[in-house]
Amino acid sequence: MAGKRGATPATYSPSLTTAKGKKKPPIFTDDANWVRSDGRHFHQCRPAFLRIATVNSASGSAYAEFGNTKVIVSVFGPRESKKAMMYSDVGRLNCNVSYTTFATPSRGQGSDNKDFSSMLHKALEGAIILESFPKTTVDVFALVLESGGSDLPVIISCASLALADAGIMLYDLVAAVSVSCLGKNLVIDPISEEEVYQEGSFMISCMPSRNEVTQLTVTGEWSTPKISEAMDLCLDACSKLGNIMRSCLKEPLSAPEE
Amino acid sequence: MVGLSVGEKHFIKGGIEQNLRTDGRKRYTYRPIYVETAVIPQANGSARVKFGATEVIASVKAELGKPSPSYPDKGKVLIHVDCSPTAEPAFEGRGGEELSSELSVALQRCLLGGKSGAGAGIDLSSLSIVEGKICWDLYIEGLVVSSDGNLLDALAAAIKASLSNTALPKVQVSSAASDEQPEVDLSDEEFLQFDTCGIPAIVTLTKVGKHYILDATSEEESQMSSAVSVSVNRQGRICGLTKRGGAGLNPSVIHDMISVAKHLSEQVINKLDSEIAAAEAREEDVP
Amino acid sequence: MEVEKELVTPGEVLGLGSDFKAGKGAYFSPDTKTIYASLTGFRSIIPPPIDATDQRPTVEVSGHKAHGAVPEPGSIVIARVTKVMARMASADIMCVGSKSVREKFTGIIRQQDVRATEIDKVEMHASFRPGDIVRALVLSLGDARAYYLSTAKNELGVVSAESAAGGEMVPISWTEMQCPLTGQVEQRKVAKVGA
Numbered sequence: 198m199a200g201k202r203g204a205t206p207a208t209y210s211p212s213l214t215t216a217k218g219k220k221k222p223p224i225f226t227d228d229a230n231w232v233r234s235d236g237r238h239f240h241q242c243r244p245a246f247l248r249i250a251t252v253n254s255a256s257g258s259a260y261a262e263f264g265n266t267k268v269i270v271s272v273f274g275p276r277e278s279k280k281a282m283m284y285s286d287v288g289r290l291n292c293n294v295s296y297t298t299f300a301t302p303s304r305g306q307g308s309d310n311k312d313f314s315s316m317l318h319k320a321l322e323g324a325i326i327l328e329s330f331p332k333t334t335v336d337v338f339a340l341v342l343e344s345g346g347s348d349l350p351v352i353i354s355c356a357s358l359a360l361a362d363a364g365i366m367l368y369d370l371v372a373a374v375s376v377s378c379l380g381k382n383l384v385i386d387p388i389s390e391e392e393v394y395q396e397g398s399f400m401i402s403c404m405p406s407r408n409e410v411t412q413l414t415v416t417g418e419w420s421t422p423k424i425s426e427a428m429d430l431c432l433d434a435c436s437k438l439g440n441i442m443r444s445c446l447k448e449p450l451s452a453p454e455e
Numbered sequence: 456m457v458g459l460s461v462g463e464k465h466f467i468k469g470g471i472e473q474n475l476r477t478d479g480r481k482r483y484t485y486r487p488i489y490v491e492t493a494v495i496p497q498a499n500g501s502a503r504v505k506f507g508a509t510e511v512i513a514s515v516k517a518e519l520g521k522p523s524p525s526y527p528d529k530g531k532v533l534i535h536v537d538c539s540p541t542a543e544p545a546f547e548g549r550g551g552e553e554l555s556s557e558l559s560v561a562l563q564r565c566l567l568g569g570k571s572g573a574g575a576g577i578d579l580s581s582l583s584i585v586e587g588k589i590c591w592d593l594y595i596e597g598l599v600v601s602s603d604g605n606l607l608d609a610l611a612a613a614i615k616a617s618l619s620n621t622a623l624p625k626v627q628v629s630s631a632a633s634d635e636q637p638e639v640d641l642s643d644e645e646f647l648q649f650d651t652c653g654i655p656a657i658v659t660l661t662k663v664g665k666h667y668i669l670d671a672t673s674e675e676e677s678q679m680s681s682a683v684s685v686s687v688n689r690q691g692r693i694c695g696l697t698k699r700g701g702a703g704l705n706p707s708v709i710h711d712m713i714s715v716a717k718h719l720s721e722q723v724i725n726k727l728d729s730e731i732a733a734a735e736a737r738e739e740d741v742p
Numbered sequence: 743m744e745v746e747k748e749l750v751t752p753g754e755v756l757g758l759g760s761d762f763k764a765g766k767g768a769y770f771s772p773d774t775k776t777i778y779a780s781l782t783g784f785r786s787i788i789p790p791p792i793d794a795t796d797q798r799p800t801v802e803v804s805g806h807k808a809h810g811a812v813p814e815p816g817s818i819v820i821a822r823v824t825k826v827m828a829r830m831a832s833a834d835i836m837c838v839g840s841k842s843v844r845e846k847f848t849g850i851i852r853q854q855d856v857r858a859t860e861i862d863k864v865e866m867h868a869s870f871r872p873g874d875i876v877r878a879l880v881l882s883l884g885d886a887r888a889y890y891l892s893t894a895k896n897e898l899g900v901v902s903a904e905s906a907a908g909g910e911m912v913p914i915s916w917t918e919m920q921c922p923l924t925g926q927v928e929q930r931k932v933a934k935v936g937a
Contacts, residue, residue, distance in 0.1 A: 257809075277845065277846070280887060319701065330809070330812050331883055363809055366767075366769075366781060366809075368753065370753050402704055406755065407778070411706045414697055415564075417694070418693070418694050420693070428709070446782045450749055450782065452934060
């Protein structure tokens with residue numbers, strides 16, 4: 198912050214206070230030379246570790262670890278819907294995302310995670326064949342053990358694995374990836390540090406095999422070519438992530454054969 | 456919930472297919488837009504916006520507050536939407552809450568930009584008075600009075616109109632001691648007009664069958680497979696995007712929807728601006 | 743047509759709609775005219791019956807871990823009676839077919855669904871008691887609260903009941919059961935088991 202202030206003495210900003218508003222650590226400069234703190238390329242995702250059937254008492258569960266982001270998702274049901282619910286011909290999906298108190302550096306939950314439950318619901322509902330379990334409810338509980346950036350995409354991908362593990366009929370798996378816009382650069386799968394300084398974020402969740410987007414959110418200011426670039430980047434990453442997810446699902450079934 | 460017979464559903468879908476909707480509009484036509492400003496005397500700014508039978512009220516209340524420690528040079532803006540059960544019985548209880556929070560989040564995303572405030576339609580640094588000490592807190596409340604579809608676009612329009620109607624009293628900072636809380640004096644006569652040129656308009660395209668339509672009524676919304684809301688500012692840049700509805704969309708369709716929304720946004724912003732100007736002119740005529 | 747042991751996961755393409763019919767664990771997408779898997783498991787192909795008009799083989803996903811059993815109209819369930827009222831009895835469904843459910847589903851047996859004859863003269867308290875284990879047929883998904891069950895068949899009704907004295911009762915007719923400890927006869931809608 199101090200370096201930035203000294204470097205730009207003559208800006209057209211009306212006051213010093215607004216100039217200081219653009220504070221950035223030296224690494225997040227507009228040129229393409231900075232290195233991401235974990236040494237990745239801009240368009241390189243973090244190594245992903247995925248495991249299914251991690252919780253015994255749940256119908257299905259999955260654990261995902263993308264760098265420091267660690268998420269566990271349990272799926273219960275299909276089970277009887279709550280009494281207060283109206284009759285429905287098709288099944289219901291109920292999603293809940295929670296954070297452990299130690300998930301973030303500052304204790305307590307950030308208010309920006311409040312809408313994750315509904316975002317998860319929206320990302321998944323299009324991929325579930327709800328007609329296959331009429332009147333009943335499938336509960337998806339996600340717990341973020343450690344928040345290390347790109348939490349929501351990891352939750353979505355992990356939840357779709359847990360649903361597949363539970364034997365819920367799906368149209369396709371759901372893979373989700375986000376990119377951050379930092380200066381001129383698009384950075385895929387951002388870590389928390391990068392998310393803080395991002396000027397814009399773009400998250401897509403899609404069904405890789407059907408090539409359909411189930412959920413898409415954009416914040417910040419974007420030009421159309423940049424949106425296209427981000428979308429292509431994400432879709433490519435989603436299809437690769439989809440393949441990793443598929444091999445994770447196949448692992449326990451193919452192992453005893455050999 | 457809209458109860459429609461098979462015939463009615465077919466009629467709506469068929470009409471959209473042939474570019475002639477049930478109320479005689481084309482696919483990319485808005486319903487008549489009506490804007491009225493300064494409807495709530497207690498608020499710093501307010502507006503009522505009608506899109507056909509959809510009616511929403513937005514109000515802006517400004518209070519002096521303390522900036523958050525992480526962004527000392529910025530003011531705070533809180534957007535909240537209330538869906539009153541008077542608009543529709545389905546809004547009572549949980550149903551209304553869910554919709555309220557969905558709309559609030561979508562508006563926040565479109566108007567306030569990312570976490571760091573980048574790409575925000577409302578310039579948060581303009582709300583700062585004394586860095587780290589005092590800033591304006593804007594409380595933007597939206598109220599759905601009558602619901603007939605396309606609530607998000609109407610709310611965004613109402614917020615824009617209410618902000619352009621907002622006058623913040625001029626603040627005199629008297630004490631300049633660095634570590635004390637400075638004393639402030641609010642002027643009763645001098646007011647600062649809020650700059651709204653950066654505020655984007657939200658254009659929601661509702662996909663029914665193979666086509667997408669603008670400004671859908673609730674009957675048409677009940678037939679949608681998914682909807683994409685794009686917020687576009689005057690420079691034609693996209694400031695936010697949300698998708699509703701569970702059905703998946705092909706990426707090429709999304710590309711197309713974005714470009715259509717961008718194309719339409721220009722005319723929407725112009726239309727809205729002229730309506731706001733007309734409303735403010737009307738207001739001044741009243742003694 | 744022995745293409746066995748090919749592992750698939752949800753969303754993977756199983757074949758074209760023109761070549762196959764979608765079976766269990768698979769679905770047909772009319773937009774792309776393609777059959778996709780909806781579960782994880784092995785792709786298997788079942789040849790069509792000889793006399794079928796549609797000569798496409800069925801492609802399905804087998805060997806998967808299915809989700810927990812869910813009652814469906816037409817399935818036979820085992821339920822425990824929890825409450826007997828004048829016009830209906832409520833019961834918790836414990837098994838669907840041969841599979842036990844992880845968590846109970848609520849069902850109700852209405853007065854008119856207890857037996858096939860003289861349905862207007864059914865006395866609920868002379869048909870079931872709380873704690874009885876009944877075999878029933880799921881009539882419909884019912885309302886928001888419960889599935890509608892029926893015992894209006896010979897093989898449906900109470901299969902196991904305990905007497906007031908705590909003995910396992912023995913059926914003596916289709917309407918009566920007897921306690922082996924006290925010899926007392928209690929009334930039930932008894933299922934004909936094992937015939």
